[in-house]
Amino acid sequence: MSDHGTGLRPHEDHPDPVVAAPGAVDTAAIRVVMQTTDKPRVAVIGAGSWGTTFAKVLAEGGADTVVWARRPEVAREITETKRNSEYLPGINLPRTLTASTSLSAVLDGAQQVYVSVPSQSLRSNLAAIASLLPEDVPVVSLMKGVEKATGLRMSEVLHEGLGIDRERIAVASGPNLALEIARRQPTAAVVSSTSLDTATAVATVATNPYFRSFTNTDVIGTEFGGVLKNLIAVAIGIVDGVGYGENTKASIITRGLAEMTEFAVSLGAQSSTLSGLAGLGDLIATCQSPLSRNNTAGRLLGQGYRFDEVVRQMNQTAEGLASVAPILELAAANGVDMPIVSQVGEVLAGRLDPRNIAPHLTETDEPQGE
Numbered sequence: 116m117s118d119h120g121t122g123l124r125p126h127e128d129h130p131d132p133v134v135a136a137p138g139a140v141d142t143a144a145i146r147v148v149m150q151t152t153d154k155p156r157v158a159v160i161g162a163g164s165w166g167t168t169f170a171k172v173l174a175e176g177g178a179d180t181v182v183w184a185r186r187p188e189v190a191r192e193i194t195e196t197k198r199n200s201e202y203l204p205g206i207n208l209p210r211t212l213t214a215s216t217s218l219s220a221v222l223d224g225a226q227q228v229y230v231s232v233p234s235q236s237l238r239s240n241l242a243a244i245a246s247l248l249p250e251d252v253p254v255v256s257l258m259k260g261v262e263k264a265t266g267l268r269m270s271e272v273l274h275e276g277l278g279i280d281r282e283r284i285a286v287a288s289g290p291n292l293a294l295e296i297a298r299r300q301p302t303a304a305v306v307s308s309t310s311l312d313t314a315t316a317v318a319t320v321a322t323n324p325y326f327r328s329f330t331n332t333d334v335i336g337t338e339f340g341g342v343l344k345n346l347i348a349v350a351i352g353i354v355d356g357v358g359y360g361e362n363t364k365a366s367i368i369t370r371g372l373a374e375m376t377e378f379a380v381s382l383g384a385q386s387s388t389l390s391g392l393a394g395l396g397d398l399i400a401t402c403q404s405p406l407s408r409n410n411t412a413g414r415l416l417g418q419g420y421r422f423d424e425v426v427r428q429m430n431q432t433a434e435g436l437a438s439v440a441p442i443l444e445l446a447a448a449n450g451v452d453m454p455i456v457s458q459v460g461e462v463l464a465g466r467l468d469p470r471n472i473a474p475h476l477t478e479t480d481e482p483q484g485e
């Protein structure tokens with residue numbers, strides 16, 4: 116069997132029963148694991164849709180991967196049947212992937228640790244992780260929210276809660292809808308750390324034939340890109356739910372990117388990061404896809420459901436809903452106008468009829484330079 120130029124050895128005794136989606140990478144190229152020598156041992160904290168998918172990415176890139184699941188039934192299903200049917204229906208996980216509810220078992224010997232729990236729950240999980248974290252290993256945030264109570268980015272919460280150097284922390288972001296990646300559709304991501312060595316070490320492990328990780332050192336831009344595109348995706352969902360068409364959505368996406376960029380740059384990001392995978396790339400994916408939970412939450416709001424009804428209907432994490440308020444506080448503190456995000460906040464609060472969101476792309480009715 117050819118290794119399709121990957122340099123990786125086909126793993127022939129585990130025929131993969133996943134049916135490739137149209138356009139997915141040739142499964143023969145994917146049905147491989149790295150040579151067993153120097154297989155990095157990695158831990159993924161969180162067994163929801165993204166934690167499980169990222170664990171699959173890492174395992175299919177050759178890493179010896181173990182997942183921490185909060186619920187025993189989820190850990191058991193992953194380990195015994197190689198499925199996570201609640202979050203990734205129809206997806207077969209790699210034979211080598213296992214999960215456990217024991218943090219010490221998962222973290223023991225880990226050379227890299229990836230964290231993917233809902234942003235608002237991160238801090239409460241860190242005390243237990245801190246005492247078990249192997250020394251000097253990189254810790255990678257896969258999350259796209261800010262902490263509601265503090266406005267801190269997830270890498271900042273990791274820094275505070277784990278008491279580790281910023282150079283050890285990385286964030287991974289980009290147009291990464293979990294189910295598409297779980298189906299092995301080709302995808303790019305960006306891994307960012309203030310230390311390029313850390314970003315490179317993580318990106319090397321978080322790469323496989325269908326998932327390619329780029330690197331940068333703009334952690335602020337990379338993280339805010341992932342947070343802010345969720346808010347614009349809620350706005351897109353709202354106008355979709357109302358029934359507006361493509362002009363409205365293109366206007367919101369384009370002005371939304373300008374809003375995202377101004378905000379992030381005011382807090383220290385490089386504007387080029389917002390034009391990259393973690394900004395524009397993720398904005399396109401999230402605003403276009405019905406797989407997006409933020410987009411879905413917005414659509415329900417646009418269809419007339421109240422905020423509490425939307426929260427009840429969502430059985431997965433829609434980070435944007437909790438991030439609106441802290442982002443608007445940061446914007447106000449930095450003198451940045453965010454007309455689209457402000458109006459998402461007004462719709463969430465029940466103070467603005469979703470049908471009135473679209474015209475308000477600026478703060479005033481005076482013509483403004485683009």
Ligand SMILES: NC(=O)C1=CN([C@@H]2O[C@H](COP(=O)(O)OP(=O)(O)OC[C@H]3O[C@@H](n4cnc5c(N)ncnc54)[C@H](O)[C@@H]3O)[C@@H](O)[C@H]2O)C=CC1
Pocket residue numbers: 161162163164165166185186202231232233234236240257258259260291292293294430431432434
């Ligand atoms: N699903 C996706 O396509 C992507 C998600 N992300 C980000 O990944 C992060 C996690 O999201 P998903 O996995 O999609 O969410 P999810 O809703 O699919 O799963 C969340 C997981 O966290 C667990 N959990 C809930 N409360 C917890 C707590 N207090 N402590 C520990 N674990 C808890 C749940 O049991 C579940 O396993 C979010 O920040 C999201 O923005 C990033 C890229 C893609």
Ligand SMILES: O=C(CO)COP(=O)(O)O
Pocket residue numbers: 259289290291292293345348397400401406407408409410432433434
């Ligand atoms: O971050 C994502 C895609 O990159 C997933 O978006 P949702 O959280 O809206 O599903």
